[in-house]
Amino acid sequence: MERRSFPALVAATVILFLSATAQPAAGAIVEHTFIVGQMNMTHLCKEMLVTVVNGQLPGPVIEVTEGDTVVVHVVNKSPYNITIHWHGVKQQLNCWADGVPMITQCPIGPNNNFTYTFNVTGQEGTLWWHAHVAYLRGTLHGAIIIRPRHGVSSYPFPEPHREIPIVLGEWWQMDLQKASMDIKYSTADDDPSAATINGKLGDLYNCSGVKEDGFVLDVEAGKTYLLRIINAALFYEYYIRIAGHKFTVVAADANYVSPLTTDLLAVAPGQTLDALVVANAAPGRYYMVASPNQPPKPDFQHPTFTTRGIVQYTNENHSNGGSSGPGAEGPLSRNLSVVAPEMPDEHDTMTSYYFHGKLTALHPSRSLPVPARVDEHLLIALGLGSVCKRGQSCNRGESEETFTLATMNNISFELPAATAAGPLLEAHYYNTGSLDMLRELPDRPPRMYNFTDPSLIPSGPREASLEATSKATIVRRFRHGTVVEVVFQSTAMWQSDSNPMHLHGHDMFVLAQGLGNYNAATDVAKYNLVDPPVRNTVLVPRLGWVAVRFVANNPGAWFVHCHFSFHLSMGMAAVFVVEDGPTVNTSLPPPPADFLTCYRKNNPVADEFDIRSTKSEIPDVTGA
The missing domain is CATH 2.60.40.420 (Cupredoxins -  blue copper proteins)
Structure with a gap:
């Protein structure tokens, strides 16, 4: 395998990005190097080995102007598989840089590097970056500040x-x-x-x-x-x-x-x-x-x-x-x-x-108007459930015979073994057919019940009859330009947590929220279709619901998940696949020339929620 030098790798990535993007950013190129490593930090009289970027906690601030291109060289000197997600950056026509392991890319193995290149056209304000590997984002994170192209006086x-x-x-x-x-x-x-x-x-x-x-x-x-x-x-x-x-x-x-x-x-x-x-x-x-x-x-x-x-x-x-x-x-x-x-x-x-x-959104809103037509409606119930540790039958209700999972419409997300050959995004781009074998996120829960009944919170026979769930790679495919309305419904299954739901690659119009169970017959009348706030992460209230609407116009494979790390690790996630549009300017470009390849033997990097790895298991994955 020919191994490219780090500068050559960077140059190839930047050139490909600028040539593949339909409308190259008109601004500057802002370049950073992130050295992911471990250092000892002492608090509360205890020294801890902490994984950080450039020896900082929080990590470096990325300051840019709207329209700039950002180039970040990630050098992984930690013992863990790493990816970096640029939280809230829309990554238009650039899903390859979204930074979700085994969804959009293979992880960066120890003693390896990878360069992310993306632009911030059409966005202003505060976003952030973080590791998208299990709990490591607790110490691997930092701010992204995007200022207006015409200077801060134009705030x-x-x-x-x-x-x-x-x-x-x-x-x-x-x-x-x-x-x-x-x-x-x-x-x-x-x-x-x-x-x-x-x-x-x-x-x-x-x-x-x-x-x-x-x-x-x-x-x-x-x-x-x-x-x-x-x-x-x-x-x-x-x-x-x-x-x-x-x-x-x-x-x-x-x-x-x-x-x-x-x-x-x-x-x-x-x-x-x-x-x-x-x-x-x-x-x-x-x-x-x-x-x-x-x-x-x-x-x-x-x-x-x-x-x-x-x-x-x-x-x-x-x-x-x-x-x-x-x-x-x-x-x-x-x-x-x-x-x-x-x-x-x-x-x-x-x-x-x-x-x-x-x-509410700033009026007159700087964003596009709320789409009046809705093509697809989803009701997604968020809660906990269980699967049997052995076989199909077991005692429920916080039994030692079960694993507790977090679910979306009674399905807990896991990655399939088929992704050993590469991330889901590659399977989608090359149309391998493997995505057709995955389970579709259903329009609604398999069983309608009183989702917010407080009597379901403690373990009992009523809760046990509802908790059985399944594990699968759940995907929902949308044609380019589809207007999607999602009602996220919190439940009382074992707990009554709120749920901060994050959608990658898109912003959501937050139309309404309410307490109790969503009722379309009465709650649609509460929708704000004039100036709803626009967010990438929406808090679904405790024992309540939120209705959002978005336009699926950014081709790729986009993660949607709860931003409580324990809910994500337990499987409260899905993938929204957005198909290409009819033109080059609405279609996903090919992956970067030096896109990471996964190490296939024993598939040591295929689990998005597993950050374990050893140097001997993972070779240099940056070479072409």
Whole structure:
């Protein structure tokens, strides 16, 4: 096998991308190198070996202008199979760069490299990148900031003094590989040990009496700051407050929204929010608090962790609305008391419901109008179920004879052995016929029942009669241009979690949400067809539903899944395959010349949810 040099590999990838894309980006080429490796980090008096990019947690920020082309060289020096997903980037006509192992590409093996090339045409705002391999995105993630082509003065809101990424995450005092395997095989319920803001635990945590460092934001009185908030956590939606201050939400998932002034934000895993904060409080120090929510009992109760940073005024002589000037004092003394906000109860999920329901698109909307015609309707029930460990018959109801799975319409996602030859996207592109053998995601659940009946949450005979499920590679195919309406319905099967559902390659119009069971006869009348928010990750409320609509106009194989990592690892996922359109400009180009090939012997990299690997099993997969 001829092995190309790393520069030659990059050049070939860039040339192919620019020649294959129908409308090459007019902007600059922004280039990054991501070295994925391991380093020791110490928190809470314990040293942990952590997998990170370029020795950073969070990882590097990618800052670009709309229309730019992004080139990221990923060099994998970790012991794990790796892919990077560019969360929210539409990847128009470029599904090959979406970064989902064995769906769009083969993983990058240890001691190997791969170059991602994509453009950000037609998008502005805050997105993010993360590993798409089991729980490793808990430490492999970072922000993507896309600014307007005509400069920040063209923002549809007042130009901020500064822009600050705020990445919410979790600190795990355990091996994330083990946590992933534990949940996949129903052997343990592992939990994080702390919450973080920009990788810092904050002063609610201490090690032998010494408080952990926290994130500090220095502000000047009277100035406006744009917080680019990303929930990179594996487990929880978070509420955010800054004592004495209000937010004005101006964008969500890189789509502008009508300005919403509020003192509290709710952001679910996978989601981003852009919010302006004016430093108009009395000079002092104020806590920025992020606290999670979870369903109340009888749901299983996980330990929850709150984190906080500090917003501090840099000049104590400022009056409200003032600014620094000659003779000003220095930063405020750290001995001054810090004002803390009151946070919602951890079981208060209704505050989240109302927050998400208030968002509307910026009017007049910069996005396309909501399509009035709907070609296909799907009702997708989200819940838990079980399969027998041996044979077709077993005792149900949290029995040791079963594995617990997460499902979409009573099917739990798994990859077929056939993908040993390559990812599903290749099978689709080359029309091998293997996709025709896969199971189709049905229009609705196999059995209609009272999905949100709370009596189903604890294990019992009624729940046991409904929990039997199956494992399969579930795919739904759409003709190019199909308008698809999906109602995501949460269920009470063993739990009443909300579900942050993420669709790759497309944005969704969020038409309506509700509590209880969706009823088309009455709920269609609630649809907002004028200015619904547009998102790539939508939170399906606890014991409720969300109706979304999207146009399947981006050819490829696109993952749709819950962004709670435990639900993804347990199989709450499917693949939406979008067919080519009638022209070259609506058809998927061929894969890059140096596209990764999978190592076939024993198929060690075929499981999307298995991050284990050894150097001896996986050869150099970057050669042509």
